[in-house]
Amino acid sequence: MSQQEKIxxxxxxxxxxxxxxxxxxxxxxxxxxxxxxxERLELLLDEGSxxxxxxxxxxxxxxxxxxxxxxxxxxxxxxxxxxxxxxxxVYSQDFTVLGGSLSETFSKKICKIMDQAMKVGAPVIxxxxxxxxxxxxxxxxxxxxxEIFQRNIMASGVIPQISAIFGPCAGGAVYSPALxxxxxxxxxxxxxxxxxxKVTKSVTGEVVSTEDLGGxxxxxxxxxxxxxxxxDEEEGLLIIRKLLEYLPQNNLEDPPVTETxxxxxxxxxxxxxxxxxxxxxxxxxKDVIYSVVDxxxxxxxxxxxxxxxxxxxxxxNGMPAGIVANQPNYLAGVLDIDASRKAARFxxxxxxxxxxxxxxxxxxxxxxxxxxxxxxxxxQGAKLLFAYGEATVPKVTITLRKSYGGAHDxxxxxxxxxxxxxxxxxxxxxxxxxxxxVEILExxxxxxxxxxxxxxxYISEKENEYVEKFANPYEAARHGYIDDVIEPRNTxxxxxxxxxxxxxxxxxxxxxxxxxxxx
Ligand code: HXC
Numbered sequence: 324m325s326q327q328e329k330i331x332x333x334x335x336x337x338x339x340x341x342x343x344x345x346x347x348x349x350x351x352x353x354x355x356x357x358x359x360x361x362e363r364l365e366l367l368l369d370e371g372s373x374x375x376x377x378x379x380x381x382x383x384x385x386x387x388x389x390x391x392x393x394x395x396x397x398x399x400x401x402x403x404x405x406x407x408x409x410x411x412x413v414y415s416q417d418f419t420v421l422g423g424s425l426s427e428t429f430s431k432k433i434c435k436i437m438d439q440a441m442k443v444g445a446p447v448i449x450x451x452x453x454x455x456x457x458x459x460x461x462x463x464x465x466x467x468x469x470e471i472f473q474r475n476i477m478a479s480g481v482i483p484q485i486s487a488i489f490g491p492c493a494g495g496a497v498y499s500p501a502l503x504x505x506x507x508x509x510x511x512x513x514x515x516x517x518x519x520x521k522v523t524k525s526v527t528g529e530v531v532s533t534e535d536l537g538g539x540x541x542x543x544x545x546x547x548x549x550x551x552x553x554x555d556e557e558e559g560l561l562i563i564r565k566l567l568e569y570l571p572q573n574n575l576e577d578p579p580v581t582e583t584x585x586x587x588x589x590x591x592x593x594x595x596x597x598x599x600x601x602x603x604x605x606x607x608x609k610d611v612i613y614s615v616v617d618x619x620x621x622x623x624x625x626x627x628x629x630x631x632x633x634x635x636x637x638x639x640n641g642m643p644a645g646i647v648a649n650q651p652n653y654l655a656g657v658l659d660i661d662a663s664r665k666a667a668r669f670x671x672x673x674x675x676x677x678x679x680x681x682x683x684x685x686x687x688x689x690x691x692x693x694x695x696x697x698x699x700x701x702x703q704g705a706k707l708l709f710a711y712g713e714a715t716v717p718k719v720t721i722t723l724r725k726s727y728g729g730a731h732d733x734x735x736x737x738x739x740x741x742x743x744x745x746x747x748x749x750x751x752x753x754x755x756x757x758x759x760x761v762e763i764l765e766x767x768x769x770x771x772x773x774x775x776x777x778x779x780x781y782i783s784e785k786e787n788e789y790v791e792k793f794a795n796p797y798e799a800a801r802h803g804y805i806d807d808v809i810e811p812r813n814t815x816x817x818x819x820x821x822x823x824x825x826x827x828x829x830x831x832x833x834x835x836x837x838x839x840x841x842x
Contacts, residue, residue: 340378340395344419352419357490357512358556360400360417363450367413367560368404375402376435382426387459394420398453401432403445406564409572409579412440415450418490422454425496429457430467437474444573446483448563451500452490468495475502480675482573485563488513488549489556493537504672505566505624506549507559508539515542515549544627547665552627565622569636569643570676577677578643583617587640587819591615594811598724598749602756602794605655608633608648611683611723615815617641624669629661630654634669636678640819642826645673648683649734651724658730659690660703667706674714679822682735685724687756702841704733709840712739713832717825719818722746722796722805728755737804742828743821746796746805747814753793757786760793 324332341361343349352359358366364373378400381393398420403412414433416423433449440447456464478484479502486500488508492515500506500515508515516537523529523536535541542549553559571578591614599606613619616637623635630653637646647666649656673680689695689704711718711733719742720735731752735741746752754760762769765785772778792798799805809817832838 336379336395343396343398343417344394344421348419355512356555357418357452359419360415360423360450360452363487363489363556363560364400364404364413364415366557367406367448367450367563368411369406369408372404373402373413374404375400377401377432380428380432382428382457382460384426384457384460384463389459392421396420397426397428397432398423399425399429399432401436403436403439406567409567410443410445411567412436412443412445412447413450414447416453416490418452418454421457423452423490424454424457425464425467426457426460427463427467430464430470434470434474437471437478440482441474441478444482444575446485446567446570446572447478447503448485448487449499449503450487450489451492451496452488453496454491455494455496465495468499471499472502475499479504480574483567483570483676485566487556487559487563488515488539489559493517493519501548505551506542507551507553507562508542508549509553509556509559510539512556514538540627543625547625547628547661550624562622566636569622569638569645569678571678574675574677580643581638581641583620583638583641585617585640588816590812590816591814592812594814597811598747602725602751603655605651607652608650608656608683608685608723611814612637612646612648615639615818616646621646625665629659629665631656631659632662632666634666639681639815639822642679642819642822644679644681644822645669646681646683647735649686651685654690655687656685656725657687657690658704658707658733659695660698660700663700663703663707663733667710670707670710670714674710674716677716679717679719679825680714680735681818681822682718682720682741684720684722684726684731684734686727686730686734687725688728688730704729705841708733708739709838711735711741713838713840714740715830715832717822717828718742719821719825720744721809721814721818722750722752723811724749724751725756726750726752737806740830742825744804744806745809745814745817745821746799746807747811748796748808749811750796750799750805750808751794752796752799752805753789757789757794760789761785 379395382397398417401414484503485505486503497515514533514537539552543552551562621637631650633648633650737744796808
């Protein structure tokens with residue numbers, strides 16, 4: 324064979340590999356409203372940046388007729404490319420090849436790029452669309468998953484790991500995405516569950532559809548397993564690109580600072596009027612967030628889950644930061660099990676990757692009741708407390724209004740390593756609200772008063788006294804728990820100056836094998 328012929332052969336082999344399971348299966352993939360594994364990578368990565376590995380790998384199994392079903396690449400496309408010029412490692416499961424099922428060699432391909440990503444210190448993005456363990460390969464396939472899980476665990480907190488679910492992801496296969504930092508699901512075309520509807524019915528009798536058991540809606544609003552629900556795959560891939568703007572390449576780097584063009588001294592008079600006259604009235608905390616961040620850009624995570632707390636990424640004068648904010652517009656911003664878990668995970672995500680945390684506090688306390696206590700709110704709330712207390716990244720806390728009880732301590736208070744704590748003049752920082760306090764402190768006196776009218780008068784007198792003394796930021800400021808009381812309109816500038824000051828902050832935890840966070 325001449326050199327030209329050999330090159331021609333290479334070109335043909337590449338063309339064959341690029342067809343995956345063949346034209347018909349590609350058409351079937353499109354007919355389901357799904358992109359192919361390669362089309363997804365094209366959209367995800369900077370144009371022309373993809374370098375593919377292991378295009379010619381095939382499986383080694385000859386059982387159950389698999390011997391004559393060998394496809395170059397074996398159902399997963401792996402390699403590296405760039406996003407906004409920064410290196411990322413990728414794998415993209417190809418459903419057109421044996422349903423994207425995972426074989427021994429398929430797993431080895433993924434492990435190869437994960438190992439290299441760890442050495443290089445670059446994020447790994449996995450696009451999942453697979454029928455799970457390749458049934459014909461039996462235990463080899465299970466071992467293949469376990470090899471990936473182990474790498475997910477070792478990479479956790481070292482390099483960002485992002486999972487897109489754009490098709491089936493079932494059985495033990497769900498655990499690789501679950502071990503990564505962020506999960507994005509596409510609406511209608513993706514699902515995740517440990518056991519599917521058929522097994523569910525035969526074991527428990529419950530009849531439930533695929534969508535209702537593990538669709539994108541369920542996992543972004545009910546279980547909280549997924550962080551983003553994308554209308555389609557294009558949007559999902561854009562979210563990944565956006566997310567990386569806020570993250571460093573690895574845990575030894577800082578997140579990238581960029582020029583955003585939004586003046587740091589920009590004040591906003593709207594903030595001086597955003598808090599309603601009555602303490603129990605709701606308002607939209609995202610109005611505050613959009614007002615203070617660069618160019619109103621806020622990448623909200625877990626938007627549909629535990630809406631009483633808001634978390635996500637934004638920039639302040641080009642510096643990426645994670646935002647945690649109680650949401651008075653939903654359940655009065657109360658802290659419950661789901662909100663505590665959601666925020667705790669986010670705080671730890673930020674801390675692992677050196678992203679400073681800005682916290683906006685307006686929290687009436689923890690949600691009372693047996694459902695919460697039986698669900699272990701003690702341990703769940705402790706997660707958030709633990710996360711804040713353990714985090715060494717710069718932490719700036721702004722108390723907008725209520726900061727009551729245990730929830731005050733949990734939400735980035737000074738004693739849990741809050742670096743710079745500001746409050747608006749509307750802040751109310753106390754052990755509990757006036758009504759509850761008067762009931763407890765004055766119960767005996769109230770009981771001795773004759774008649775409802777007299778009782779009512781006494782209660783409101785005492786409530787006013789309590790509000791006067793405690794429903795303000797000055798008691799806390801008097802003790803230095805609040806560094807300054809600031810005018811709301813200047814909040815953006817004060818946060819930016821705080822973050823700039825804290826850029827060189829150093830804090831460490833004592834040496835240990837690892838902490839024992841209450842799980
Ligand atoms: C081998 C598989 C496969 C698998 C699908 N295929 N899943 N081959 N192993 N796990 C093949 C099919 O035989 C078919 O090949 C082709 O892929 C396309 O599949 P279809 O069934 O035609 O596609 P569709 O109707 O869209 O259904 C997709 C599906 C279904 C829902 C994913 O294929 C399915 O239920 N597959 C099995 C899922 C499963 O139980 N997996 C094991 C989970 S346990 P042909 O050539 O006929 O077109 C697991 C354990 C992991 O994963 C453990 C980790 C610890």
